[in-house]
Amino acid sequence: MACILGGISLPSQASHKITTSSEDGIFTFWKKKKAETESDTTKGKDKTSKLKKYEEIVTSEATTKKGVIDIHRVKKDYYFEISDSLLSRDFLLVNKISKVPSEINELGFNKGINYQNLLIRFELDTLAEKIWVKTYHPYYEGKAGDAITQSVEDNYIPSIRESFDLACFGKDSSTYVFKVNKVFDGSEKSLNDLFGILGMPGAAVKDLSTISAAKSFPENLVMKSLLTTKAEGITITIEVTSNIVLLAKEAMKPRFADQRIGYFTTKHFYYSDDQQAVENREFVNRWRMEPKPEDVEKYLNGELVEPKKQIVYYIDPSTPPQWRQAIKNGITDWQAAFEKAGFKNAILAKDAPANDADFDGDDVRYSMITYAASSQANAMGPSVIDPRSGEIIEADVIWWHNVMTALHSWIRIQTGVIDPKARDNKFSDEHMAHAIRFVSSHEIGHTLGLMHNMGASAAFPVDSLRSKTFTTKMGGTATSIMDYARFNYVAQPNDGVVNITPQIGVYDKYAIAWAYRWIDEETPWDEVKVLSQMIRKHENDPFYHYGPQQDGKNTIDPSAQSEDLGDNSMKASRYGLENLKRIVPEVEKWTYEEGKGYEKAGKMMMGIIGQWFTYANHVLANVGGVYLDQPVYGETKSAYIQVEKAKQKDAIKYLIDEVINIPQWIANAEIYKKSYPIKESVIGDIEYAPTTLFRDLHARIFYSLLEKERLLRMQQNEAENGEDAYTLTEMMSDLHQGIFSETIKNKKLDVFTRQSQKNFVDVLIISQNQTLEKTSKKSLQENQKANCCPFHQHMPLLCDYGVKSRELFQDHEQEDETSRYANRNLFYATMNRVSDDVSVKRGEMLRIKDLLTNRLKIADEATRFHYQDLILRIEEAMNTH
Template identity: 90%
Template sequence: MNLSTITPNHKITRLFLMACILGGMSLPSQASQRTSVAAEDGIFTFWKKKKTETESDTTKGKDKDSKLKKYDEIITSDAITKKGVIDIHRVKKDYYFEISDSLLNRDFLLVNKISKVPSEVNELGFNKGINYQNLLIRFEVDTLTEKIWVKTYHPYYEGKAGDAITQSVEDNYMPSIRECFGLACFGKDSTTYVFKVNKVFDGSEKSLNDLFGILGMPGAAVKDLSKINEVKSFQKNLVVKSLLTTKAEGITVTVEVTSNMVLLAEKAMKPRFADRRIGYFTTKHFYYSDDQQAVENREFVNRWRLEPKSEDVEKYLAGELVEPKKPIVYYIDPSTPPQWRQAIKDGITDWQSAFEKAGFKNAIIAKDAPTDDPDFDGDDVRYSMITYAASNQANAMGPSVVDPRSGEIIEADVIWWHNVMTALHSWIRIQTGVIDPKARDNKFSDEHMAHAIRFVSSHEIGHTLGLMHNMGASAAFPVDSLRSRSFTNKMGGTAPSIMDYARFNYVAQPNDEVVNITPQIGVYDKYAIAWAYRWIQEDTPWDEVKVLSQMIRKHENDPLYHYGPQQDGKNTIDPSAQSEDLGDNSMKASRYGLANLKRIVPEVEKWTCEEGESYGKAGKMMMGVIGQWFTYANHVVANVGGVYLDQPVFGENKSAYVHVEKAKQKDAVKYLIDEVINIPQWIANAEIYKKSYPIKESVIGDIEYAPTTLFRDLHARIFYSLLEKDRLLRMQQNEAENGDNAYTLTEMMSDLHQGIFSKTIKNQKLDVFTRQSQKNFVDVLIISQNKTLEKTSKKSLQNQEAACCPLHQHMPLLCDYGVKSRALFHDHEQDDVSSRYANRNLFYATMNRVSDDVSVKRGELLRIKELLLKKVKIADEATRFHYQDLILRIEEALHTY
């Protein structure tokens, strides 16, 4: 679920915005957005703040020889003027900005948003409210050449005042000229400058608005099919609305966009240094000084500016709750169906209790967007909006616009796709239908759905407050405690953080009488908000570090306050920080979950079918059940070769790496053999398959999957995951550290052999599913061994860029509300994006050809061959042919004819 930052760099943004949206995720959970500013804009009083403009380039040069026209010749009586931070004049078809010299070299944040889209773009997941490009710009006047320069700045580099190296910082991080305008005339009193701006808003130039390039669409805007629609100017910002059209491959696409130009405060907010023990989106910053022996790399927490009013400072410091100078206000889109508005508002105001822990009351407010104010515009960055999108997307996201000089969130949005309710419905029915009769119908009551909407609202608002996913939160609750009515009522929901993907309580059993089964804002969330938003009177962020660290140290050994970052879905290392899991033991939780799934399968027809309708809904629900079954399997797999990760600092009695206990790893393999590899009849041959195969919805229509085909593919995925090289190398590291106390490669292979070939060992006839399982296992052994022996491929610059460039680390991530069947189909884009949220890059892979996994895989293939040679004369013909085939495959792979 996400959060996230959009970088000003077009190339980077294009790559990752498409990865996020086309992957069906979280534009970026994460959810802040990045811009750029000059290195010379110091933030702290003792850091140098030096003006770069020269007198000759700005206020001088208004000489008598200028051939510029007079003001009245440009801004004629036909002009329609909007007064504001920058006056905007419309003279027939031309648009002019008039900027005061007091605003030259001031920081403006340019924020480009989508306002309206055609169906072709809607289907790609681009909708109203999405912020696709941010730039931090400054205007400079060059009267000698009679031009207005627009420069972009990167704010991430700063030199200490008075130090020699500061000049080098200015020289090595200079601003770039992004656009220029011809100076049309001076203002009436010669303190303002007038210039024509049509070209950057009507599609002629893409320097300040690269819509189609960023969205990955071929071609640029067609000027004759594009235009400026509307302009507005206010005290601190201006708004320009445009229609931009492109043509490509016979398709014409027109998108309405809104460009905001916001004047930022002269003095940026005091930043707060991030700490990896608590999960916030961040903005990078690099400090240079003469006394360093290494550049100081820092990350600023992305957060709103909450400060007590001057008259309330003493009360605040004395521990009294006070109202902030400026509360955080969210407006509900008028397009939101009336029955959901209060639930969304409640999800917002539920965070008030968290802000009270930071010392503020009424800090976060929800309002209906006014419908009678002509100046109100949901795409105006003065307003944070919950934007409701009519779309088939089953998702939501919560990005923010951030001042990169300090990490201050200046505006936030939640994009709420209408179809997210289909995902909620699927989850709730499959995960809680057994224990809650209200969750069994094809359509829930408004009250029941509103309860789930409130949870999604709170989660997405959490992202807009700066919070990242905390996938480690759910591991703080013992599995059996989730079956306790008193425990769940006391703790609230399924995890101590709503920023986990803890979903709904699938552990509770029918007779447990647990009713508090929905994720809620918890202990960790309140602690995290208090840590980031507590107003501290210290002068600099360095002065705050000790205070903030003490806040964390108070809870260093309490699992309720633990932060476990989101991991790469293809290579989960820490099984305690997984998406969509519950409790502190994956095997125990999954066995409870399976018990409920077994109860559901016989009820699928009854719960879904209606008189005169097809069995399509039953097929889709069954695919959801299989998706949940497979999700449990993936949770269990992560324990094999798993490592619990932490972020200890000096003085804490913690380990950074602790291998999962041997007994747990062995139990994980047993679970996989019993419940996944040897496919249970309750899911392999369900009665409902006589009426409908499992059905997956897709853009080309519903796809019905034959169970044998579906389970064959799922088996392959489990085996590839189990034998993945990094997992096996982690197991070798465990053996090197812990010897006999480690679950070794040879032990795992022996356990798998005994489980997969148990019927073969007993000389029994094999059914179709068992034959498929054995073939998959042998095939994966052969292929993964061959890949291990291949030479390492050369990495491309593009791949390295994503790993190394700091701008890539906080792209917006869509929260994943896809229905459960999505887990059955590999999604490379999803995994690539989610991997950027793992703040650990543990490297195990090395000379793969000389690692033990090659020996173990070959040894297992030889053991299988030896077994099959003994059993190949079995009477059952299908089984005999199967053995003969496997023997030939192994001999060919090992060249042992």
């Protein structure tokens, strides 16, 4: 079948494989048309042609940049000149932020951020004398020769995104010239929807926007623009860089992903006549790593060889000199992992050249560690992907200057007890550089394709983290630097542990070997057996386990949590608490500055409370928890294992002893006489009265503990395991005995205990009412819409190095969930009205009412009024008064 492009019949190709060359007849046609046009113009017969002579467009005043596509600047106008041989070739349009104003700098929109990628093709329309720019998704492929392949071609055609009027032919009629101002000067947003993607109201104001620079190179071109918008009375100008990159004719051979190992992926669908279901595959996002042709035999014989193309990262010149070597070391530390894949000198770190006019950090030929002057305390590692194969063609690490504040807080609070170097208000450059090296390695891991492996820390027994021998041998705090394992808060002062910082571990080297080992097979299907065997070798070894990151608001698997350590949350957290108890009396001493106020002491105390609350959440995840795995046929592992009854019961005991009944060491710390806990915010520092702070934290704990998904998981556990399960009624009884222990003893209650009991009763009432509400049709539709698009591209992955996940009054993990969490949707919440949690909550409220009714004669007035209030609340909620 043929498709019609402006009156010319061209052979139709599948959407994933369209090529056009001079042999297709275009060259001959245009040569003939040019001759006809010139002849008619000479005779004065052609009055309608829009095409001018080359010299009339590319005048003597033109400045030309030669490259993959020549760029001509004629006064204020920019023209592209594209070769006939590049029509219908695949290009990747990559839009990046280069410079930002202060108004958006603090929002995390900084230089180096890649905000839009489009796969484009330039195609001719000879009748209309236009160049079309088409976009397409290369995710669908039909088997050559099969009948269904024609349907693939018909159902997944490219879309026309932009068009340009042809201005003239090239000098030899094999190139075509067209003006491109409108897509780079803010007139059109078809190829650069900057403000829409950033979520800003309005569009670019043309009179306040302009093209600022243009460059062309053998395989890409760069256009820089200053785009201005006005929103709510504020004028914002952002410099952006648009790269148009010529992709290889032959895409890299993809590698099929495996759910048992954690990589970012690109979706793909295969169609063939012999199917009874479409074959869905995911491609691993990875760099093209191949031996040189002359080294193939050596490589296959097990010798280390240099790859055909090395991965090179350049350090931003704006990076402070004292951190550059640490960042470089964090990059080259990955070399040991690539050696497991058979390659030496595979990954390099270099300073950006100082006097190279052609070097531009926004040019996608260069992978950059971009240093951003911002108060943001974070880092992230996005990459640019060839969507045809999952090949990483460029990567960046965005490094916000203030990430060091987060590192300083963690290191001091988590390791200050065991490491005197970690106690000062300002660390030595050497000590901070050591932490920066860890962050560098973690972010580079993302740019190599690795996802977070939050299960890596659970591979180490808790007590082993107190062993100098073990930690020296294994290095760090987990088997993967891609975990949020942070620093060793388990080790105690006399343990002598010195290896307390996360490092590239066993899992990381294994994962790189799996994705990057070159396999001499023709197709990705041929590789599957080899790759599966690599995983099966370590089937039951926890050091090689992959635990995907979970939504922090609904953690199911307690062995794959953020910021935890060891294989037992309660044990690790109790060790952590012992260290926090040692730190609290030292806060004033460690933050002392002559003549200064106590703001740093207040902020450090808030950090300690944040760590205390983090431990509580780690423990809480064990209640109703399920250890998750993703076995394949032939393996002996289970997909779901309920957390042991003893562990769940111990988790409730921990919560009662160390959280719900707030310990005096944290509730009434001596430092509160000088400063309340202080939280930084956009409106300035906020000082929180301890009673207010702990009331809020208690509410969070109770709501999380009694959420319907958790309780329904506990019912599933009881259904499966009977008496071996930790049941809802047992948990509620244990909570009752703990929360109301002073009431049961008929003792006077203090403020914190009264707050705790009120919080618990309020949560019982509110969560029960929510459970009995009908699910609205709207919410169901919204849920379906949120999960309907299989090609939602992940935004750059933002690592939680900032304090926001530890800021106690904000939601955790606010990034795009499709990038951060594994696509594992376990569904428990249904038929809410007939689940046991309603009965158990009502039963507990009646039990509380009976208890309080029998304690109304207590002499303490505040306690008696408290009991009367709770009884009224319960009666009103249950309509029993």
